[in-house]
Amino acid sequence: RKEVEQDPGPFNVPEGATVAFNCTYSNSASQSFFWYRQDCRKEPKLLMSVYSSGNEDGRFTAQLNRASQYISLLIRDSKLSDSATYLCVVKINTDKLIFGTGTRLQVFP
């Protein structure tokens, strides 16, 4: 079983739609949680950290459920520029990041 599991998609949604991505992690010792965004043939970039209380950054909302070991990302009012792969990431120790396989989002006009 992978340490971080995500639905690979692709999710094809029209502009303006709301889309949600889910992720589960297997190690209950995981301490930090993130969503990274990766454009085609580019490096991953931090989208947002995920906190237990939930957090929002503009159109993006992240939630963490430690009891269920579940992380989510909600994107409201999708834009064409949101098309990318979204990587769910956990950190157990203070060093390495553990990535899911990523969920591909394609927003169409």
Place this chain on the structure above:
Amino acid sequence: GAGVSQTPSNKVTEKGKYVELRCDPISGHTALYWYRQSLGQGPEFLIYFQGTGAADDSGLPNDRFFAVRPEGSVSTLKIQRTERGDSAVYLCASSLDSFWTDTQYFGPGTRLTVL
């Protein structure tokens, strides 16, 4: 300011050859990480340096892979006797330190193709 840089951006080599991949972290960042990303997968951890020393090399797949960071800045990932299965994008990241809250910033990667 300048981000993480990696050279070369692309490397094509033949099976059995030796390759070196270079990473220049963000100035002042003490922590440096190497990851490998295969097609359709997320990045996988290889090795982490804190300063000059390898603090965690548990992700290196075998003894053909080795990395150094002799002066605590630039790092080189070295792969001996390359195999076709080594083909991937090799990503380097750096962070200010290795605390829980420190963001890892990634370089553009080196795309390695082993023929």
